[in-house]
Amino acid sequence: MPEGAPDRSRTALVRRARRIHRELAAAYPDAGCELDFSTPFELLVATVLSAQTTDRRVNAVTPVLFARWPDAHTLAGADRAEVEEVIRSTGFFRAKTASVLGLSAALVERHDGEVPGRMTELVRLPGVGRKTANVVLGNAFDVPGLTVDTHFARLVGRFAWVDAATLKDPVRTEHAVGALFERRDWTMLSHRLIWHGRRRCHARRPACGACPVAHWCPAFGTGPTDPVVAEQLVTTQGRA
Template structure:
């Protein structure tokens, strides 16, 4: 028997597409300054900074990367770095031993496979130590202008609350990435990620979202998860530039 044909992707309902795109338009108006909150000058710096950002804040990463990149400005320098010295610089980001393994390993791999340059293809990036699809999409979208969706904890929480994906899909970051991608033009993916992450950090918090001060409350099925009183909700809104 011939092999079964692959299943055709399910086209999302038009009503869901319209609601999702309306939410995105409002978030774009609400957060015109949204963008990558990690400081970087080169694709290599962004790659390393993104790996360091796991389980910590972008603010904390931005506090340590100036010293790290002053000492080790490129992949060749970091690949040859003294492990103890790197650990000491990044210690405050948490999980510093595992992160040191990753940044030393990915630097060595870049030198060995790519002449020290960060590749601009997802399939190459995900072969590097410590680099998964989430990190790869951050680098592609912000360093190379290649559209990608960054399914971090904020992104995953919001797309569940907005009911852009069902519970089964939400358990799998790759399925979530593909399902949300089907709702939007590819050109919007990178900025959609930034805006959802900004909204998650500033209003749609995990434990107590500011529902009463939410610009997309009218289209959100999870409205009421947090306080709906405007005054109480306003107190939950954070406006920091660096989250």
Template sequence: MPADPRPATPRPATSLVRRARKIDRVLAETYPDAHCELDFENPFQLLVATVLSAQTTDRRVNAITPALFTAFPDAAALAAADRTAVEEIIRPTGFFRAKTESIMGLSAALVERFDGEVPARLPDLVSLPGVGRKTANVVLGNAFGVPGITVDTHFARLVRRWGWVDEATAKDPVKTEHAVGALFPKRDWTMLCQRVIWHGRRRCHARTPACGACPVAHWCPSYGIGPTDPEIAEALVTTQGPA
């Protein structure tokens, strides 16, 4: 059996595990409808949409993917597409030339190496052009039901604020992934990420978190970095974040 390539993760303190799981339970009650906010119908669509979501919002990606997938419904079609046509469709997502390179490149790799199908293994996914661990874990968790920790900007910010990871670990997404994964049963990883991301988009904002209207304030060591007055904080809460 090959050695586990993951970095060694120290066993977390029992008190940290209990506090982290309590926060997750409260988030589950607060956001029972939490889910991936990218629209998709199959693994290929989710893979492409996730690559396109870099440096933009899920909402903006959702606005252009219907046209993209109508024109290029599968990996073979996108791999053989006219580059200019793809660029024009995805232009609103920003960095459209680089993103066109990535989604056409990953489509070509899918055709050449995986018979046009999106693989359901992390090593295979990260071997595709433009696909890193974050993208791979989004696809695995939401398209294939394979648990994974997705360390996006919201997730990284909140687990640092909650003290689930220290400052050194927080600087490394892979170390953050494994440190947080050690706090929870593997079966809970995907939904944990959805709830944390929803909370980050709706209440625990980067600049001014709604501390006074936060359901997990009691267990948050960073409580008070945003307004604690309930009325002021409630005005900061959004029903839909900058998805």
């Protein structure tokens, strides 16, 4: 390629990625965080609890959890066995209890009980990685971020926005996808990809024939392409 010539393949990728995002925005106008919360602390704890379970399950237990321990100060002093019993149904409840008690204590010790609004400080809290931090930053502090969960990773792989090697590393995936979009779009892009993954682009049998971005998807045909068959696979529930 001559010096100074445009990278046509890169330009095409950016255009296709942004077109897919526009179509998903039209398909899911109500997309947003599906965890119930009223404070940054509640969102932080709920996100930690959401690992390897559904948002619906987390939303079923957090009202009880936060009624008893509404902030970092109270949760840091909670009895471990009592917390375990409340969150038991979310799975891996012993490890999750250790995380929420630990992060609560760290918040009290380092931040006077308040959730910090910076990535560098969030990821220093027990049980908090970049994925959780980006959820909190994007939805509680309006700081753009990409949430590379299983749905997000599956979709960006099917859309061929990143290569297979990059996809093995969530941080590299986050940066590679982020480079395709304006920073201000990152949080809503995450929501829309996750909604699409939960409702149509399923892991085992995606509803390809009922997909609003099928025309631009390199993985079209992974699931049923017949519209009638595909429509039966679509999940329309709010919290999945």
